[in-house]
Amino acid sequence: MNQGMQAVAAAFQFLSRFPVKAQLDYTPELFRKSTRYYPLVGAAIGAVVWCGAVAASYLLPPLPAAVLILALWVALTGGLHLDGWMDTADGLLSYRSRERMLEIMKDSRVGAMGVLACVLILLLKTSLIYSLLTGGWPPLVLLLPPVWSRWFMVHAMASWPMARGKEGLAGKNFNDMEKRHSLAAVPGAVILTGVAAAMFPLLGIGDFTLLQAGLAWLLLPIAAWAVGTWAAQRMTRKLGGLTGDTYGALNEGLETVMLLVLVIIQYR
Incomplete structure (x- = not known):
């Protein structure tokens, strides 16, 4: 296996439960090297969630469909990022010293x-997916949040x-990221976003208008960058930097923010 394929395999093994x-x-x-393929892992997760959403929304009422869609979403990551979200909440919301926060998160x-x-966050995500399903938007919109949150x-x-410097899994392996x-x-x-946009005319856009579709495709990356930057800066001020747990927390939070952006566009 060449180095490129090894990097792809490493990204999928680390971030997902794909076999x-x-x-x-x-x-x-x-x-x-594997980090360049993180958006690809997000696209694969989003694609499976999209297919699951199509099936669930066809067979079930919107609320149980939304719950099953989210359960599938979590299962595809093995709860990896959700674990980081919980550990980060325990640390940051303890309002202790920096050292004690890091100790709690560990x-x-x-x-x-x-x-x-x-x-x-699970309640909020479920309600947002439910809103998208009942609003008549195609499940394809679920493809993009996992892409940009992982970017x-x-x-x-x-x-x-x-x-923590070079301590821990993140410190040992990602400390020298540039x-x-x-x-x-x-x-x-960007390419994955373009592919998803190109698929809309082929699959039908439901109750989407072209303006809403354009806003969604434009605003999701901007929202991910803006909210993610704000959150990362806040965490860094409290912790003196980021950890593996905070990366997972950022992923969970940004997926939720992007779903929220989609719902706002939908109901405006």
Whole structure:
């Protein structure tokens, strides 16, 4: 297997539960190279969620369909990013010192704030998916949030320091990330977005208007960058940098923000 395919396999093995059978030597260099394919992993997750949404919305009423769609979405990642969301909530919402926050986030046990944050984000995501289904929008719109949330993870790795230096999985493997790694992930995200946009006329756009479709395709990447930057800066001020948990939290939060943007466009 050549280096490019190894990087693709590493991205899928690390970020998803797709059955990618490959024996890889996980070096820091391979981890860094694999980040350019994170949007591709997001697209694969989004594509499966899209197909699941088509089937669920055809067979079931909107509310149970929305719950099953979200369950599929979480299962495809093995709950990896949701775990980071809970750990980050436990740490940041403890309002302790920086050192104590990092210590809390490192604890494998989930606290009250983590449970509350998990319940609330799952409820919000379910309600947003339900709103999109009942609003007549095609399930294809679910393809893009996983793409751009994972691009921002790469951007965050390259743009903000590691809170623990070279400690932990993220510190060992992503500590030397540079802007070029973030830029290398942009073309893939843009191309995947263009492919999804080109599919709309072929599959039908439901109750979408062309203006709404254009706004969605334009605003989702902007929202991911703007909200992600704000959140990463806030986390960095509190923690002195980012951690593997905060990357997962950023992914979960940005997916939710982009679903919220879609619902706002839908109902305006």
